Amino acid sequence: MIDVRRPVDRALLVGAPDRDLPKRLAEEHLAELARLTDTAGCSVVGSTAQRIAERHPRYYIGEGKAQEVAALAKETGADLVIFDEELSPAQGKGLEELLGVRVMDRSELILDIFATRARSKEAKMQVELAQLEYLLPRLKRMWTHLSRERGGIGLRGPGETQIETDRRLIGKRISELKRKLEDVTTARAVQRHGRSERFRASLVGYTNAGKSSLLRSLSGADLFVEDRLFATLDSATRTVELGAGHEALVTDTVGFIRKLPHDLVASFRSTLEEAREADVLLHVIDASHSDWEEHFEVVNDVLAELGLAEKDTILVFNKVDRLTHAEEQALRERIEKVGSAPAVFVSALDQGSLGALRDVLRSRVLARLTHVIVHLSAADGEVLAALYREGEVVSRRDEDAQISVTAWVPKPLLGHLAGRAGVRLEDVS
Numbered sequence: 001m002i003d004v005r006r007p008v009d010r011a012l013l014v015g016a017p018d019r020d021l022p023k024r025l026a027e028e029h030l031a032e033l034a035r036l037t038d039t040a041g042c043s044v045v046g047s048t049a050q051r052i053a054e055r056h057p058r059y060y061i062g063e064g065k066a067q068e069v070a071a072l073a074k075e076t077g078a079d080l081v082i083f084d085e086e087l088s089p090a091q092g093k094g095l096e097e098l099l100g101v102r103v104m105d106r107s108e109l110i111l112d113i114f115a116t117r118a119r120s121k122e123a124k125m126q127v128e129l130a131q132l133e134y135l136l137p138r139l140k141r142m143w144t145h146l147s148r149e150r151g152g153i154g155l156r157g158p159g160e161t162q163i164e165t166d167r168r169l170i171g172k173r174i175s176e177l178k179r180k181l182e183d184v185t186t187a188r189a190v191q192r193h194g195r196s197e198r199f200r201a202s203l204v205g206y207t208n209a210g211k212s213s214l215l216r217s218l219s220g221a222d223l224f225v226e227d228r229l230f231a232t233l234d235s236a237t238r239t240v241e242l243g244a245g246h247e248a249l250v251t252d253t254v255g256f257i258r259k260l261p262h263d264l265v266a267s268f269r270s271t272l273e274e275a276r277e278a279d280v281l282l283h284v285i286d287a288s289h290s291d292w293e294e295h296f297e298v299v300n301d302v303l304a305e306l307g308l309a310e311k312d313t314i315l316v317f318n319k320v321d322r323l324t325h326a327e328e329q330a331l332r333e334r335i336e337k338v339g340s341a342p343a344v345f346v347s348a349l350d351q352g353s354l355g356a357l358r359d360v361l362r363s364r365v366l367a368r369l370t371h372v373i374v375h376l377s378a379a380d381g382e383v384l385a386a387l388y389r390e391g392e393v394v395s396r397r398d399e400d401a402q403i404s405v406t407a408w409v410p411k412p413l414l415g416h417l418a419g420r421a422g423v424r425l426e427d428v429s
């Protein structure tokens with residue numbers, strides 16, 4: 001990939017929240033946009049905002065405000081203006097014509113970050129697909145743009161070669177990517193099937209909540225952690241010891257953010273498929289963030305969009321080391337009162353605090369096990385091996401050609417055993 005970017009883009013940020021959004025949240029949203037801009041490798045030279053009641057068809061913000069932004073862009077020497085809201089293709093075009101510099105919206109910025117941070121082939125394909133879907137209705141503007149300056153963020157990835165800006169070719173590429181991703185999805189499903197009898201948990205949550213840090217602390221595995229938005233784009237699965245010989249497979253994946261572009265959510269479906277098939281979701285929340293409640297809602301919305309709203313979920317309030325004792329206490333009381341889902345309070349930086357999380361996970365694993373005596377033929381090595389591998393064997397009696405194993409057996413394996421010739425199950429309860 002050719003990087004046609006100048007060393008640093010100078011970005012002017014524009015917020016245009018709805019009129020009734022509380023001031024504190026409006027400020028927080030702009031601060032988050034600044035972090036995203038920084039993650040994309042641009043410097044922020046200024047920011048401005050206007051609360052709007054109605055979106056202008058050509059500028060999103062009011063015309064007078066748009067003129068003001070133009071003056072501010074000139075004054076600050078900005079070569080890029082980033083809107084926190086999603087601009088229609090017509091608004092993007094109108095604004096670029098008025099401002100005379102490159103205009104991006106939040107979606108495009110997020111797509112750009114994903115494009116530069118994607119590592120695995122799958123993540124790269126997912127991002128490319130989302131970028132192309134975003135680009136397609138905006139082709140004309142991007143072309144003007146390419147011919148004007150041939151550079152700037154937002155042009156990396158699919159936008160950067162002339163050939164790819166051809167609508168027909170893009171359409172073809174989109175179908176090709178969809179097909180390839182379909183294959184990956186199938187391959188993953190097969191892979192998951194092989195692990196389907198083991199207990200699986202999936203970490204979900206707002207970006208930067210500490211998902212990777214938690215998995216690192218829980219499993220001892222080395223995972224990439226960074227105080228930046230979207231540090232993780234690829235999923236990773238690790239085994240986590242839960243004590244008393246139990247374990248869980250825990251998957252870490254991409255974080256969510258407010259106004260995550262729909263194309264991106266759609267194209268990351270195969271990565272997030274992992275969460276769909278998990279036995280439980282661990283919704284990680286940065287309890288030290290002043291806006292954790294809004295983040296919590298955003299994550300719930302994305303989960304609903306993915307059809308995961310009804311999934312068994314444990315709330316993991318992380319970073320409690322940053323709270324005072326009183327703050328933590330108040331939080332616990334509040335959450336207990338709501339009592340919608342089981343909650344634990346942890347710090348990824350403090351091993352001692354993770355015991356509570358291991359305990360809830362272990363109780364989930366146990367709840368999934370049934371206590372039975374399995375009578376089988378001594379020749380059936382396959383079933384015997386499965387019992388030792390996936391179940392928890394309590395005792396065993398060998399009599400001639402017959403073996404009786406008393407064990408805690410996971411439900412999927414139990415179903416399998418019930419239909420197997422030569423195996424008899426005896427309930428122990």
Ligand SMILES: Nc1nc2c(ncn2[C@@H]2O[C@H](COP(=O)(O)OP(=O)(O)OP(=O)(O)O)[C@@H](O)[C@H]2O)c(=O)[nH]1
Pocket residue numbers: 205206207208209210211212213214224225226227228229230231232233254255256318319320321322346347348349350
């Ligand atoms: N103080 C404190 N910092 C934490 C804790 N957990 C994570 N962090 C920090 O928070 C930042 C983000 O952590 P990550 O583990 O990368 O967060 P993530 O949820 O995986 O983020 P994405 O991959 O970007 O979605 C890093 O700087 C971590 O060191 C915690 O319990 N306490």
Ligand SMILES: [Mg+2]
Pocket residue numbers: 211212213224225231232252253
């Ligand atoms: Mg991460």
